[in-house]
Amino acid sequence: MFRKDSSRKELKTLSFFDEDLTWDKEVKYFGLILDSKLTFRSHIKCNTEKFWAKVHLLIPHIGRRFPLALENKILLFKQVLRPILTYAAQIWGLAAFTNLKKAQVLQNKSLRIIINAPWYIKNSVIHNDLKIQTVDDFIKELSRNFFKKLENNTNQTILDLLTTMEDMPFHTLLQNGPSPSPPQSHHNSTMFADIPQF
Secondary structure, three states, X not given: OOOOOOOOOOOOOEEEOOEEEOOOOEEEXXXXXXXXXXXXHHHHHHHHHHHHHHHHHHHHHXXXXXXXXXXXXXXXXXXXXXXXXXXXXXXXXXXXXXXXHHHHHHHHHHHHHHHOOOOXXXXXXXXXXXXXXXXXXXXXXXXXXXXXXXXXXXXXHHHHHHHHHOOOHHHHHHHHOOXXXXXXXXXXXXXXXOOOOO
């Protein structure tokens, strides 16, 4: 049962084939961890652990000492690392800002590792020059594409759900698209201008 506040009422025991079921605060469904208050804190924490485990495996290939072309390192980030970081983001993408910020910090660190960026280069400059969206913008794009595909679904239950969702705030947010990107800085803004976009 999902609810934002806490309840002192005892939940009734449910049974399935004469077997009593216990109430858990978290449940994992198709790789998505749902907690009782839908904060997705545990899911993002799990994604973080998986992300860093994969980064450590890829360090020999994306680190500064490996002579792999930068565009190939970026391709590894987009095809291997980012999908782990944003798995099921269409569901948890509107979590608390603090949780989304954790995902952005992970992306910032991995990109800095890839290009061996000095401390004085801003993260916004790195994103602009590598043509990589922020986590927030990428999740919004994923969500818009996801809901557009649902509109062509033939399942009537899903279509009815979409009709109900039209008046919800998060649906309006997705329809409006990503928030404007920060202005591109002219300082060190052409460091990776020749990197192709994948």
